[in-house]
Amino acid sequence: MNDLLFTVRTQEAQNGVRGSPGVAYDIEAGYTTAKSEKSKEMEQFFNKVEELKQDMSEIRAKQREIQHMHERSKTIVRQKEMQQHRDEMQAIINEVNVTAHKAKAKIEAIDKMNAAALQKKGQGMGSASERTRTSITSGLKKKLKDLMAEFSEMRARIHDENRQVVQRRVYTVTGQHLPEEDIDTMIETGEAETIFQKAILEQGRGRVLDTLAEIQERNRAVKDLEASLLELHQVFLDMAVLVEAQGEMLDNIEKQ
Incomplete structure (x- = not known):
């Protein structure tokens, strides 16, 4: 700087x-x-860039934390423990949502700063300051878009891995390998007692219903997490639009 x-x-x-x-x-x-006014504006620009980088660093750290907690959730077998774990994960994802929207707002603020600078003497298209602003802004937009895309991938991965965990739980209790379609239906509807009826008769309601309660709590947790991660997917879509617009602008500059 x-x-x-x-x-x-x-x-x-x-x-x-x-x-x-x-x-x-x-x-x-x-x-x-x-x-000069120009140097002050560039200093403001770089300050905003640093704030945005800090936001993305915070999001990255929380992403690792969410992934770690998800891995730990696979070993939980008690309903109350699963419920507490769900609340903790949900709180972190909520924090990510807040920070992601703040980061997106900062990107938009930087765009406005850049547009205003273009109208000033010595900062128009092709100037050193314009090239610096455009290059850095373009890179930041792509990084935030890619970061949000990773949360979309995480959402799909959590869904698939939850199915596998539930499938193993069902097999442990019933001794049956249910097809994915039946597992998906159980996850979506929350109705699982019919699947466990035979096991209830053979093993008693207490033990089986404990497992059933844990599975139902797990499914609720995953649904809540998926809903929150879907909000981050919207940020990804918004950033994809901004990246595309930035790319078109760069193409136009090169043609000129």
């Missing part, structure tokens, strides 16, 4: 004159410094 900011050495400073309007006197260095 420092190479984009510059120091103005004025004639007054060279002559040791203080108090010129718009400049600040440096006692130790013996000269004055002032930032």
